Amino acid sequence: MPRRSRRVLLLCLLGGVAAGVAAGATVVFGGSSTPSGTLGAQAARDVPTWVEDEHLPRTAVAGATVFAVAGCTACHTYDGSGRSALNAPDLTSIGSHRLGIGFEIRFLRCPTCVNPGSPMPHFERLGAARLRQLAVFLEASKGAR
Ligand code: HEC
Incomplete structure (x- = not known):
């Protein structure tokens, strides 16, 4: 890619991040381009309920918010x-499957690498720290009520 357009791309990316930060809790970090702004905002409001219902430890709260x-x-x-879309499973008790933090991170980074044919989008661009937080949250989700 010529250097000029690479710089334009970088500026666009930075602009996107700034706009995202300005939008606060409705930031869509993920690889999905679904119109999840309002859905995400609603889910963010549900995080305290998840923590209470699922007895999530403090260490899982950051990942719940990313989720x-x-x-x-x-x-x-x-x-x-x-x-529910594309037959994606409910994840309330995903932690009881004991997939493990390492596996969860690998899967989120590249679902098709782990499960060929998976329709789930790649979430590589969430970055290592957020993927780990997500994995901790998923592993802590044992479906306790
Ligand atoms: C566009 C739809 C879609 C989105 C968005 C999506 N997923 Fe998925 N996900 C799926 C589908 C479909 C499956 C089942 C196929 C598979 O396991 O590969 C799945 C499977 C999974 C599994 C494995 C479940 C199991 O029982 O093995 C986990 C964990 C998971 N998703 C977590 C996430 C997380 C965390 C996010 C957000 C960062 C996310 N997914 C976003 C569609 C999606």
């Missing part, structure tokens, strides 16, 4: 929040 705003609830339900 709410990254667009995951466009396809996955969680503790009654979100909606």
Whole structure:
């Protein structure tokens, strides 16, 4: 790519991040381009309910918030929040499957690498720190009520 257009691309990306930060909790970090702004905002409001219902430890709260705003609830339900699309499973008790933090991160980064044919979008661009927070949240979600 010529240097000029690369710089334009970078500026666009930075602009996008700034706009996203300005939009606060409705930031869509994820690889999904679903119109999940309002859905994400609703899910973000549901985080305290998830923490209470699922007895989530403090260490899982950051990941719960990423889950709410990254667009995951466009396809996955969680503790009654979100909606189901593409036959994506409910994730309220995903932690009881004991997939492990490492596996979860690998899967979120590249679902098709782990499960060929998976229709789930890649979430590589959430970055290592957020992917880890998500994985901690998923592992802590044992479906306790
Ligand atoms: C566009 C729809 C879509 C979005 C958005 C989406 N997923 Fe998925 N996800 C799926 C589908 C479909 C499956 C089932 C196929 C598979 O396991 O590969 C799945 C599977 C999973 C699984 C494995 C479940 C199991 O029982 O093995 C996890 C964990 C998961 N998703 C987490 C997430 C997280 C976290 C996000 C947000 C960062 C997310 N998903 C966003 C569609 C989606």
